[in-house]
Amino acid sequence: MQEVADVIAPGLRVLFCGINPGLVSAATGHHFARPGNRFWPALHLAGFTPRQFRPDEQKELLELGLGITNVVPRPSARADExxxxxxxxxxxxxxxxxxxxxxxxxxxxxxxxxxxxxxERKAAMGEQTRRIGETRVWILPNPSGLNAHYTLPKLAATYAELQRVSGG
Structure with missing residues (x-):
């Protein structure tokens, strides 16, 4: 398994932060690489990208003012590990x-x-009161296929809300 490097640069419009890399991401070195993960389709349907990117095209996000990191760098099969x-x-x-x-x-x-x-035990989806320096914080649903409560259209709608408020 390889490290999944951040896709990051100074002054991005939105830095997306996954929980941690899954095993497929660790094997490929690409974020949200498991075929059932809905991050890339949701990003496109929400209007963040002009087309649906593949995980191996992740660096193209930087040209759009977008990036990806993780809370925890250690890969696991499931985030609950x-x-x-x-x-x-x-x-x-x-x-x-x-x-x-x-x-x-x-x-x-x-x-x-x-x-x-x-x-923050009571944090809910959407914009948070927390700021990190000047950076505003937003919580989105996990795009993993394990999060079946959120269908792709519902995921895309929640991502689109951030796209609108972030000036996209």
Missing amino acids: LTKAELIAGGEQLVEKVLEYQPQWLAVVGVTAYRDAFG
Whole structure:
């Protein structure tokens, strides 16, 4: 397995933050690489990308002012395999990364991971009151196929809301 490097640059419009890489992502080195993951289709349907990108095209996001990182760098088959300590440590490292790169928005995909990483038990989907420096924070649903409550159209609609408020 290889490290899944951040797709990041200073001053992005939106830095998407996954929970941690899955095993397919770790094997390929590309974010949201598992075939059943709906991140790439949701991103396109929401209007963030002009077409549906493949995971191996992830660096093209930078040209659109978008990037990807993770709360926890350790790959696992399922996000629920992570410990709370890993999520808390990952949240601290994420804050440092956001302060360094200063995206306009940090979009965390997964409300439970956000709650654990930042100790905000009552956090809900959408814009948060928390700011990291000047960066505004938004929580999106996890696009994993395991999150069956969110159909692709519903996911895309929630992503489109961020697309509208972030000036896309």
